[in-house]
Amino acid sequence: MYLLHRIYNQTSAAMQIRLLEEENKLSIGYAAFVLAGEGDTLIGHARTMAKADFAVYFAALGHKMGLPWATRTRSHWLYYFLQLESNDTVVVPTHTGFAIYRVTGAPEVVPTVAREHDVGFTVPVKLLVNDPKGAVGAALTDAMRFRGTDLMLSGQATQDIDGLVAGQDTTVPEPAxxxxxxxxxxxxxxxxxxxxxxxxxxxxxxxxxxxxxxxxxxxxxxxxxxxxxxxxxxxxxxxxxxxxxxxxxxxxxxxxxxxxxxxxxxxxxxxxxxxxxxxxxxxxxxxxxxxxxxxxxxxxxxxxxxxxxxxxxxxxxxxxxxx
Structure with missing residues (x-):
């Protein structure tokens, strides 16, 4: 899988960045589910359910827990994150550009972090490319216009990512x-x-x-x-x-x-x-x-x-x- 993962959480962004920089772990919110003991269940369902079924389950669980923000749409971002596995590739936009990571393990719950921050799940990663300025193709540029948290990438965007990892220039000339x-x-x-x-x-x-x-x-x-x-x-x-x-x-x-x-x-x-x-x-x-x-x-x-x-x-x- 090729995933665009955006760190966008006003209450836990600093912790998410620290986990990435100091522990090589990408993270995502949804701490309320982990604190309620539902984290491992969500991981299991994300890996076995179709996305539509997971969305229904997630929204129903959120309603039961009294979480008005736990909508079907919000489930999509968590769904892709929990499906990550070793050798998947993740693009993470930053303030200066973006970085590309290789997943080295499986998602897991982090209840100790969840008690202090809105971070419920992490996945171990390895940095491949950091801020490849001036080498981004149009397909990947368009994909990064997505402002949500997680988006699965496909087609030319994935080829652009592979090219960047290999050190190739994937830019498209500026139109006349x-x-x-x-x-x-x-x-x-x-x-x-x-x-x-x-x-x-x-x-x-x-x-x-x-x-x-x-x-x-x-x-x-x-x-x-x-x-x-x-x-x-x-x-x-x-x-x-x-x-x-x-x-x-x-x-x-x-x-x-x-x-x-x-x-x-x-x-x-x-x-x-x-x-x-x-x-x-x-x-x-x-x-x-x-x-x-x-x-x-x-x-x-x-x-x-x-x-x-x-x-x-x-x-x-x-x-x-x-x-």
């Missing part, structure tokens, strides 16, 4: 400025429905098995989610709110993003939810509250020419059949 400018102009001139379709095409190019357009579907309830992409091979679904602007994103657009934070769809309980806000405009530079809001809630923002650059790199077709 003229090409990006031309695509940006095209995007801003499209009909809104065509713009959302282009984003959908990009999700397809990334490997989405299914792409839907909920906001334009009369059978869906009103929603700010314009595009939904399903990636079954990694167990994730990307929800996208897309807006066309040629300047500063207005307050109304930011308010739509607020609603986007809490949008969910039935049928994807067994998948990790990734949220994107895509605009050809940009956030106001002095709007610290808006920028801080999306960062705090783990929404990945594509603004200005971000989308145009990725369309150039991926070679997505921008043409539409004439009526």
């Amino acid at each position: 400025a003229a090409a990006v400018a031309a695509v940006q102009e095209t995007l801003q001139g499209l009909h809104p429905a065509q713009f959302t379709e282009i984003v959908g095409r990009y999700l397809r190019a990334m490997g989405a098995d299914e792409v839907r357009y909920p906001a334009a579907d009369p059978n869906e309830d009103e929603t700010p989610v314009d595009i939904l992409g399903v990636f079954r091979n990694v167990g994730a679904v990307i929800l996208v709110h897309a807006q066309q602007y040629s300047g500063t994103v207005p307050e109304a657009g930011i308010q739509e993003l607020v609603g986007f934070q809490y949008t969910t769809f039935e049928g994807y309980d067994a998948m990790a939810v990734i949220k994107w806000f895509v605009t050809t405009g940009h956030f106001p530079e002095d709007e610290d509250e808006a920028v801080g809001y999306v960062q705090e809630n783990r929404v990945q923002v594509f603004q200005d020419t971000d989308l145009a650059k990725r369309l150039v790199i991926s070679g997505v077709d921008l043409n539409f059949a004439k009526a």
